[in-house]
Amino acid sequence: MREILAQFARITENAGFLKVTPEFMPKYNAFYAQSGGVTAVINASACGVIETARANRDSIGKVFAGKNGIIGALKEELIDTSRESAAAIAGLRSTPSGAFGSCRYKLKSFAENEREYRRLIEVFQAHDVRYFFYNGGGDSQDTANKVSHLGDQLGYSLTCIGIPKTVDNDLPLTDTCPGFGSVAKYVAISTREAALDVASMCETSTKVFILEVMGRHAGWIAAAGALAQEAPGDAPHIILLPEVPFAKARFLSRVREVVREKGYCVIVVSEGAQYRDGSFVADAGSKDAFGHSQLGGVAPTIARMIKEKHGYKYHWAVADYLQRAARHIASRTDVEQAYAVGQAAVEFALAGRDKIMPTIVRTSDSPYRWKIGAAPLARVANVERKMPKSFISKDGFGITARARRYLLPLIAGEDYPAYRDGLPCYVRLKNQLVAKKLRPFKIR
Amino acid sequence: MREILAQFARITENAGFLKVTPEFMPKYNAFYAQSGGVTAVINASACGVIETARANRDSIGKVFAGKNGIIGALKEELIDTSRESAAAIAGLRSTPSGAFGSCRYKLKSFAENEREYRRLIEVFQAHDVRYFFYNGGGDSQDTANKVSHLGDQLGYSLTCIGIPKTVDNDLPLTDTCPGFGSVAKYVAISTREAALDVASMCETSTKVFILEVMGRHAGWIAAAGALAQEAPGDAPHIILLPEVPFAKARFLSRVREVVREKGYCVIVVSEGAQYRDGSFVADAGSKDAFGHSQLGGVAPTIARMIKEKHGYKYHWAVADYLQRAARHIASRTDVEQAYAVGQAAVEFALAGRDKIMPTIVRTSDSPYRWKIGAAPLARVANVERKMPKSFISKDGFGITARARRYLLPLIAGEDYPAYRDGLPCYVRLKNQLVAKKLRPFKIR
Numbered sequence: 088m089r090e091i092l093a094q095f096a097r098i099t100e101n102a103g104f105l106k107v108t109p110e111f112m113p114k115y116n117a118f119y120a121q122s123g124g125v126t127a128v129i130n131a132s133a134c135g136v137i138e139t140a141r142a143n144r145d146s147i148g149k150v151f152a153g154k155n156g157i158i159g160a161l162k163e164e165l166i167d168t169s170r171e172s173a174a175a176i177a178g179l180r181s182t183p184s185g186a187f188g189s190c191r192y193k194l195k196s197f198a199e200n201e202r203e204y205r206r207l208i209e210v211f212q213a214h215d216v217r218y219f220f221y222n223g224g225g226d227s228q229d230t231a232n233k234v235s236h237l238g239d240q241l242g243y244s245l246t247c248i249g250i251p252k253t254v255d256n257d258l259p260l261t262d263t264c265p266g267f268g269s270v271a272k273y274v275a276i277s278t279r280e281a282a283l284d285v286a287s288m289c290e291t292s293t294k295v296f297i298l299e300v301m302g303r304h305a306g307w308i309a310a311a312g313a314l315a316q317e318a319p320g321d322a323p324h325i326i327l328l329p330e331v332p333f334a335k336a337r338f339l340s341r342v343r344e345v346v347r348e349k350g351y352c353v354i355v356v357s358e359g360a361q362y363r364d365g366s367f368v369a370d371a372g373s374k375d376a377f378g379h380s381q382l383g384g385v386a387p388t389i390a391r392m393i394k395e396k397h398g399y400k401y402h403w404a405v406a407d408y409l410q411r412a413a414r415h416i417a418s419r420t421d422v423e424q425a426y427a428v429g430q431a432a433v434e435f436a437l438a439g440r441d442k443i444m445p446t447i448v449r450t451s452d453s454p455y456r457w458k459i460g461a462a463p464l465a466r467v468a469n470v471e472r473k474m475p476k477s478f479i480s481k482d483g484f485g486i487t488a489r490a491r492r493y494l495l496p497l498i499a500g501e502d503y504p505a506y507r508d509g510l511p512c513y514v515r516l517k518n519q520l521v522a523k524k525l526r527p528f529k530i531r
Numbered sequence: 532m533r534e535i536l537a538q539f540a541r542i543t544e545n546a547g548f549l550k551v552t553p554e555f556m557p558k559y560n561a562f563y564a565q566s567g568g569v570t571a572v573i574n575a576s577a578c579g580v581i582e583t584a585r586a587n588r589d590s591i592g593k594v595f596a597g598k599n600g601i602i603g604a605l606k607e608e609l610i611d612t613s614r615e616s617a618a619a620i621a622g623l624r625s626t627p628s629g630a631f632g633s634c635r636y637k638l639k640s641f642a643e644n645e646r647e648y649r650r651l652i653e654v655f656q657a658h659d660v661r662y663f664f665y666n667g668g669g670d671s672q673d674t675a676n677k678v679s680h681l682g683d684q685l686g687y688s689l690t691c692i693g694i695p696k697t698v699d700n701d702l703p704l705t706d707t708c709p710g711f712g713s714v715a716k717y718v719a720i721s722t723r724e725a726a727l728d729v730a731s732m733c734e735t736s737t738k739v740f741i742l743e744v745m746g747r748h749a750g751w752i753a754a755a756g757a758l759a760q761e762a763p764g765d766a767p768h769i770i771l772l773p774e775v776p777f778a779k780a781r782f783l784s785r786v787r788e789v790v791r792e793k794g795y796c797v798i799v800v801s802e803g804a805q806y807r808d809g810s811f812v813a814d815a816g817s818k819d820a821f822g823h824s825q826l827g828g829v830a831p832t833i834a835r836m837i838k839e840k841h842g843y844k845y846h847w848a849v850a851d852y853l854q855r856a857a858r859h860i861a862s863r864t865d866v867e868q869a870y871a872v873g874q875a876a877v878e879f880a881l882a883g884r885d886k887i888m889p890t891i892v893r894t895s896d897s898p899y900r901w902k903i904g905a906a907p908l909a910r911v912a913n914v915e916r917k918m919p920k921s922f923i924s925k926d927g928f929g930i931t932a933r934a935r936r937y938l939l940p941l942i943a944g945e946d947y948p949a950y951r952d953g954l955p956c957y958v959r960l961k962n963q964l965v966a967k968k969l970r971p972f973k974i975r
Contacts, residue, residue: 125731127724155734183724185731192735272953279954280571280627280856287569287629290599291636296852314954387828404851408740412724415860418953498953509716509862509942510723510758 114146115217117433118160119168120153121185122223122230122252126266127273127414128425129252130186132222134179135429136250137168141176146437151214151521155188157221157230161203161530163210165521178514180426181504183414186516192530193226197233204237206528211245213524218246218436222429224253224264228444229468235442248432249444249464252425254411256307259470260462261446263497265428266411268421271311272498273413274300274355277406279315282322282353285402289351294399295342298323299386300406302357305473306330308410311494312355313486322353324484327389329359330474331483333368338389339396341484346399360385415511419500424457431459455496558590559661561877562604563612564597565629566667566674566696570710571717571858572869573696574630576666578623579873580694581612585620590881595658595965599632601665601674605647605974607654609965622958624870625948627858630960636974637670641677648681650972655689657968662690662880666873668697668708672888673912679886692876693888693908696869698855700751703914704906705890707941709872710855712865715755716942717857718744718799721850723759726766726797729846733795738843739786742767743830744850746801749917750774752854755938756799757930766797768928771833773803774918775927777812782833783840785928790843804829859955863944868901875903899940 119136121129133152140150152166153159159166166187168176179186194203211219221231228249235247251258256267278298285296302308306328313326324345327333345352360368369385386403393399424447431445444467448460478490486494504511563580565573577596584594596610597603603610610631612620623630638647655663665675672693679691695702700711722742729740746752750772757770768789771777789796804812813829830847837843868891875889888911892904922934930938948955 121731125728158734182727184727188731188734190735191732275954276859277853277857279957280858281852283626283628283957284569284852284856287565287632288635290602290632291634298853384828384831387831402851403849404853405847405849406853407846407848408725408728409721409742409848409850409853412728413721414724415720420953495952500953501947501950503945503947506945508939509864509944510719513723513727 114148116148116215117150117218117220117436118153118165118211118216119150119220120156120160120222121187121189122156122221122227123189123191124254124411125183125185125189126252126254126411127183127269127417128265128422129222130179130182130184131422131425132250132252132265132429133186134176135426136220136433137176137179139430139433143433143437147218147433148215151216152187154518154520156190156192157194158190158192158530159188160207160210161528163213163523163525163528165214166518167521170519171516175514175516178512180422181414181502181511182513183412186514187518194230194233197237204234207234208238208241208243208245210525212243214521217244218248220248220250220432220436222250222252224255225258225467225469225471228258228464232442232464232468235464246436246441247464248436248441249467250428250432251444251446254301254308255305257305257472258467259472260467261444262449262457263424263447265421265425267307268418268424268497269413270301270308270410271314271494272418272421273410273416274298274308274311274406275314275498276416278312278323278353278355281404282315285351285353286322292400293351293402294346295352295354295390295393295401297354297356297386297390297401297403298406299356299358299384299403301410302329303359304329304471306357306359307474309355309357310474310478310486310490311498313491314494314498323355324349324352325354326485327354327356327360328474328479328483329357329361330479332363333360335392339392342393343397346397354389356385356389358385414504414513417502418498419502420455420497422502427459435461452492452496455499558592560592560659561594561662561664561880562597562609562655562660563594563664564600564604564666565631565633566600566665566671567633567635568698568855569627569629569633570696570698570855571627571713571861572709572866573666574623574626574628575866575869576694576696576709576873577630578620579870580664580877581620581623583874583877587877587881591662591877592659595660596631598962598964600634600636601638602634602636602974603632604651604654605972607657607967607969607972609658610962611965614963615960619958619960622956624866625858625946625955626957627856630958631962638674638677641681648678651678652682652685652687652689653969656687658965661688662692664692664694664876664880666694666696668699669702669911669913669915672702672908676886676908676912679908690880690885691908692880692885693911694872694876695888695890698745698752699749701749701916702911703916704911705888706893706901707868707891709865709869711751712862712868712941713857714745714752714854715758715938716862716865717854717860718742718752718755718850719758719942720860722756722767722797722799725848726759729795729797730766736844737795737846738790739796739798739834739837739845741798741800741830741834741845741847742850743800743802743828743847745854746773747803748773748915750801750803751918753799753801754918754922754930754934755942757935758938758942767799768793768796769798770929771798771800771804772918772923772927773801773805774923776807777804779836783836786837787841790841798833800829800833802829858948858957861946862942863946864899864941866946871903879905896936896940899943
C-alpha cells in the first residue's frame with residue numbers, strides 16, 4: 088500500500104498535478120555500506136549520501152549504515168546515522184577511511200549462496216529499507232546488481248545504486264574513481280619531495296631511491312608518480328608498471344644510464360610489477376634463513392638487484408596505507424567528486440532510477456570540466472580497466488603526454504582538513520545500532 | 532688593512548662615536564653550507580641566512596654557498612647566492628631538502644687531516660670569506676669549531692657560527708632541532724590516518740599495522756607517533772624505541788592483548804629498535820635464498836614475528852625519505868625556528884659573536900613560547916642527546932605525559948607551500964659558481 092502511495096505521489100508530483108503533503112508521503116529508509124579497501128575520500132561520499140538524504144527528509148527516511156560494510160546488513164547491525172549531529176556528518180567530508188567500518192567480504196554467486204542474498208532482502212524489509220547504496224569497487228557493484236534483481240524476483244521493490252570508490256582507478260564507464268585522485272596526488276608530491284632529497288645528497292650518499300606504491304593489477308597509481316616531473320628528464324626517471332613486463336637486464340642498464348647522467352635515479356614501482364610470465368617481482372623466489380618467503384616489498388627486491396649489479400647506495404620507501412589514508416593532502420577535485428557521486432546516488436534514487444552507478448564524465452581536459460553521468464550496474468560489475476597502451480611511453484618506463492593530460496586534473500586543488508594542536512581533526516561517529524528485529528544470522 | 536678598518540668601524544660604531552658610511556665599511560663575504568641528511572626545513576635556515584645578510588648589505592658582502600656542502604669549499608665550488616632573485620630566496624623557506632646540495636663528509640680529526648682544514652682557510656681567504664655558517668648536526672658543529680680555532684692559529688680572523696639541523700633531535704643545549712618538528716608532525720599525522728584505515732578494515736582484513744620511522748640511535752621520531760592519540764588507548768598502541776631493549780616475547784604478548792581488546796593493533800617502530808645486546812632488530816640474522824642479509828626494514832621483520840606467532844594479517848609501511856622531505860605538511864613552528872636560527876646566525880656574526888650555535892630556548896610549555904639563545908660550539912660538538920627516561924612510559928611501549936608536553940608544541944601550526952597544478956611549487960636555484968682562484972684540490 089505504501090508503495091503504491093509513493094508511486095502515486097511521485098507521478099502526480101512529477102506531473103505537477105498536486106503537491107502531496109509530507110505527512111501523507113510514505114518514507115522508506117536507506118541502507119548505505121562501505122566496501123573493500125578504504126580511501127581518503129570514501130567518507131566524503133558517505134557525507135554526500137547522508138546530507139542529501141537529510142535535505143530530502145520529505146521523501147526519504149533514515150539512512151542506516153552497515154557496521155563493517157555489507158556484513159552489517161547480514162548481521163542486522165545497522166548504524167543509525169540520524170543519531171549523528173549535522174557537524175559530525177559534515178566532518179565526514181574531511182575524514183579518511185571508512186567511518187562505519189568496511190570489509191573485504193564478497194558475496195558468492197547467487198547460485199552458491201542464495202541464503203545471503205535472501206537475508207539482505209529480509210533485513211531491508213524488516214527495517215523498511217527501500218534504497219540500497221553500495222559504495223565500493225567492481226565486486227560491490229556486482230553485489231548491488233544481484234541484490235536488486237533478487238528484490239525484483241521476490242516482488243520487493245528496492246532501488247539499488249552503486250557509488251564508485253577505489254584507489255585503483257579500475258572501474259569502467261567512469262572517467263575516474265573517487266579515491267584515486269588523492270592517492271595520485273600523494274604519490275606525485277611524495278615523489279617530488281623525496282627526489283629533491285636524493286638530488287641534494289647524491290654526491291656522497293644515496294644514488295637510488297625507490298618508492299613502492301599500490302596497484303596490484305593496474306599501474307594507475309605508479310603512473311601518477313610521473314606528475315612529479317616539471318620538465319622532461321626530471322624525477323621519477325623510471326616507473327615500473329604491472330602492464331609492462333619487468334625485464335631485469337634492461338631495467339638495470341637504464342638505472343646505470345640515469346645515475347651516470349643525472350647523478351641519481353628515482354624509481355616509482357607498482358606493487359604489482361611482474362615478469363612476463365605473470366609472477367610478481369616482489370615474490371622473486373627469495374626465502375629467508377628460515378625458509379619463509381621473503382616478506383613483501385618489490386622495493387627492497389629491486390633495491391637488492393641494483394646493489395648487486397651496480398653497488399649504488401640506495402634507499403626505499405613503502406607507502407602502503409599512508410597513501411590511501413592521506414586525507415591531509417587529498418585532491419580537492421577528488422573530494423568534490425566523491426561527495427558528488429554520493430549526492431547523485433540519492434538524487435537518482437529519489438528520481439526513480441535504479442540499478443545504476445553515478446559516474447564522472449569528463450567534458451574538457453583544459454580547463455578541466457566534469458559532470459555526473461550514470462552507468463548500468465550490470466555493465467560496471469566485474470570489469471577491470473587497465474591503463475591503455477597509449478598512456479605508456481614507448482620504452483615502458485614512463486607515461487605519455489596523453490596520460491599526463493588525463494591524470495593532471497585529477498590531483499588539482501587542495502582541501503585541507505581543520506587542525507587542532509598540529510593534528511587534523513578527523514571525526515569519530517557515535518555509530519549507534521538500531522534495535523534488531525530478526526533472529527541472528529550466521530555468516531559462513 | 533681591511534681587517535683593521537673593519538675592527539675600527541665596529542668599535543667606533545658600537546661605541547656610538549661616529550657612523551661609518553657604507554662606502555668606507557669593508558665588507559667580507561660569508562660562506563654557508565648544508566651538511567648531512569637534509570630536512571623539510573633546512574632551506575628555511577638558508578633563507579634566514581641569506582635574507583638577513585641581504586638586509587645587512589652595509590656590513591656583509593655576498594653569501595657563497597658550498598656546492599654539496601663542505602665539499603664545495605674544499606673544491607672551491609662556491610655558489611654565488613647573489614645571483615638568485617629575492618623571490619627565489621624567499622621560496623627556499625617552503626622548499627624541502629638542501630637547495631645547494633649537502634654531503635655526508637666528515638672532516639677527520641685535525642691531527643689526521645690538517646691539510647683539509649688548511650684548504651678551507653685558503654679558500655675562504657681567496658674569496659674574502661670571514662663568516663662561516665655551517666648548517667648541520669653534531670659533527671658539523673665540531674668541524675665549525677675546529678676550523679675556527681685553526682683560523683685563530685693562522686691569524687685569519689673567521690667568525691664561525693653553527694646552525695642546528697637534524698631530524699634526529701639529538702643536539703644538546705637546544706630545546707629542539709629544526710627539522711625534527713616537521714618529521715614529528717608527519718609521523719603523528721600518518722599514524723593517525725593509517726590507524727583510521729586499519730580500524731575500519733580490521734573486522735575482516737588487516738589486524739596489525741606497522742609504521743617504520745627514522746631514528747637510528749634515539750627514539751624521538753618514533754615517540755612523536757604517540758601524538759596521534761586523542762585519548763588513552765588510542766593508536767598507536769605500541770611504540771618501539773631504541774632506548775628500550777626489544778623483548779620479543781613480551782612484545783608479542785602485548786600485540787595479542789591489544790588485538791583482543793581493540794580488534795587491531797598499530798605499531799610505530801624506530802629503525803634503531805634493538806635487542807639488549809645492541810644488535811638491531813632489523814638485522815636479526817635472516818638471510819635470503821642467496822645468502823645475503825635480508826635487506827632493511829625492521830617493520831617487515833616484526834611483521835613476520837607477529838604472523839608466525841599469531842597469524843594476524845598485517846600491513847607495514849616504511850616512510851624513509853618521505854618523512855624528512857614532507858615539506859607539504861611541515862610544522863609551522865619548525866619552519867619559523869629554522870628560519871630564526873639562520874637569521875640569528877647572521878645577527879650573531881655581525882654582532883661580533885663567534886664559535887657559537889643559535890639554540891631554541893623554551894620559555895613556556897603552554898602557551899608555548901620560545902626565544903633564540905646561544906651555545907658554545909665546543910659544548911655542542913659530538914654530544915648526542917637521547918630521550919630522557921622520564922619521557923618513556925613504565926612499560927616501555929609508549930611515552931609519558933611529560934614527553935607529550937614537550938613534543939606537542941613542536942608540531943603546532945601548518946605552513947603550506949604554494950601549489951600549481953596540484954603540486955607544491957618548490958624552487959630550484961640557478962646555483963652559479965664563482966670563478967675559481969686556486970689550484971684544484973684532491974679530496975682523499
